[in-house]
Amino acid sequence: MQFGMPTLIENQTLEDNIILCNSLGLDFIELNMNIPEYQIDSLEQTDKLIGIAEEAGIYFTIHLDENLNIADFNPLVANAYLETVRRTINVAKKIKILDDQNGDGKKPLIVNMHMNHGIHITLPDRKVQMYDRDFDRYMNSFMSFRTLCEEWIGDSDIVIAIENTDGFRSYEQKAIEHLLKSPKFGLTWDIGHSKAAKEKDVPFIMENMSHLLHFHIHDGTEVPPQNHLALGDGEIDLSERISLAERINARCVLETKTVEALKKSVEWLQVNIDAWED
Numbered sequence: 001m002q003f004g005m006p007t008l009i010e011n012q013t014l015e016d017n018i019i020l021c022n023s024l025g026l027d028f029i030e031l032n033m034n035i036p037e038y039q040i041d042s043l044e045q046t047d048k049l050i051g052i053a054e055e056a057g058i059y060f061t062i063h064l065d066e067n068l069n070i071a072d073f074n075p076l077v078a079n080a081y082l083e084t085v086r087r088t089i090n091v092a093k094k095i096k097i098l099d100d101q102n103g104d105g106k107k108p109l110i111v112n113m114h115m116n117h118g119i120h121i122t123l124p125d126r127k128v129q130m131y132d133r134d135f136d137r138y139m140n141s142f143m144s145f146r147t148l149c150e151e152w153i154g155d156s157d158i159v160i161a162i163e164n165t166d167g168f169r170s171y172e173q174k175a176i177e178h179l180l181k182s183p184k185f186g187l188t189w190d191i192g193h194s195k196a197a198k199e200k201d202v203p204f205i206m207e208n209m210s211h212l213l214h215f216h217i218h219d220g221t222e223v224p225p226q227n228h229l230a231l232g233d234g235e236i237d238l239s240e241r242i243s244l245a246e247r248i249n250a251r252c253v254l255e256t257k258t259v260e261a262l263k264k265s266v267e268w269l270q271v272n273i274d275a276w277e278d
Contacts, residue, residue: 001246002103003217003269004028004061004253005262007035014038014049018056020259024266027103030112030253032063033088040087046094059098061110061214061251062088066165069116071131071141078141082148085160089152096157108159110214110251112188115162115172132171142175146182153184161214163188164201173204186213191241192227192255195220195234215245216255218265230261231268239272 005026011017014029014037021029031038043049043062053059064085072078088111096109118131118138131138149160162176162185179185189205189212205212219234220227231238231254245252254269256262 001249002027002251003266004030004251006030006063006253006255006257007032007038008257008259008262009035010259012037015052018052018058020262021058022056024263026058026254026266028059028061028099028251030061030063030255033065033084034063034067040084040091043091044087046091049095050098053095053098054101057102059102060095061112061253062092064088064111064113066114067116068113069118070145071116071118071138073130073134073137082145085145085149086152089149089156089158092158093153093156107249107251108157108186108213110186110188111158111160112163112214113160114165115168115176117169117172129169129171132169135171135174138171139175139178142178146179146185150182150184159184159186159213161186161188163190163193163214163216164197164205165190165193167197167200168204176204177208180208180211186211188212188214188216189241189245190216190218190227190255191236191238192216192218192220192229192234195222195236196225196227198222198225209248212248213250215241215250215252217242217245217252218255218261228255228257228261230256230264232264233261238268242273 003026007017068081070081092109092111099109120127120129219229219231219236221234254265
């Protein structure tokens with residue numbers, strides 16, 4: 001079972017993240033495209049990425065910008081996001097060699113993505129989600145997206161994994177179900193987000209368990225809603241969730257937001273995984 005870390009904003013460079021990754025005995029780093037240092041033009045310097053990762057004995061997964069919105073009503077905006085995905089897939093193809101060398105080489109390389117809820121219009125008596133109102137247009141965008149991603153990925157062992165956040169909307173579930181009909185798409189279970197959202201996405205995830213490939217592991221609480229806590233600092237049944245990840249041979253990102261919480265989470269794993277195995 002392989003554990004990784006996110007790119008932490010306390011570390012100003014990728015090299016700083018790699019030093020931390022090695023010091024904690026982790027296997028990979030998830031490059032987060034929300035952070036300025038990991039925008040597509042930087043990630044496209046793949047020779048540099050491969051060189052420093054080979055030296056460190058690690059590999060990378062990628063987290064797309066959480067603002068990604070391929071269904072935006074403005075085609076200029078939607079096309080910019082689609083182009084970002086296309087170029088990111090090309091990066092993933094090139095850095096897959098690191099997973100083959102330093103990972104277990106048996107799982108697809110993950111490109112993680114969020115679903116964008118879109119805007120809502122507030123009426124006197126309710127809020128109207130525009131993607132719900134214009135569902136056919138929304139769904140057509142995802143039908144096209146699936147076809148494009150299948151073309152861009154081709155026969156490469158890469159999967160775009162869709163992550164839960166604060167609860168999938170009904171129109172999002174329908175779009176995800178369409179995407180999951182393709183082997184180029186899967187699911188990420190973020191157990192901290194899930195807890196803070198009162199586990200509302202659990203039934204949908206369980207119904208699509210065969211597509212679950214990736215985990216974001218951090219602790220959380222329901223009241224008040226909190227996530228990205230160090231392991232052991234919240235209310236999640238971590239042994240149950242991590243045991244499931246182990247059974248399906250999923251990668252796990254220890255998705256804390258601080259160095260201190262990451263170190264604490266690794267220490268918690270070292271103690272508790274040994275205890276489970278005993």
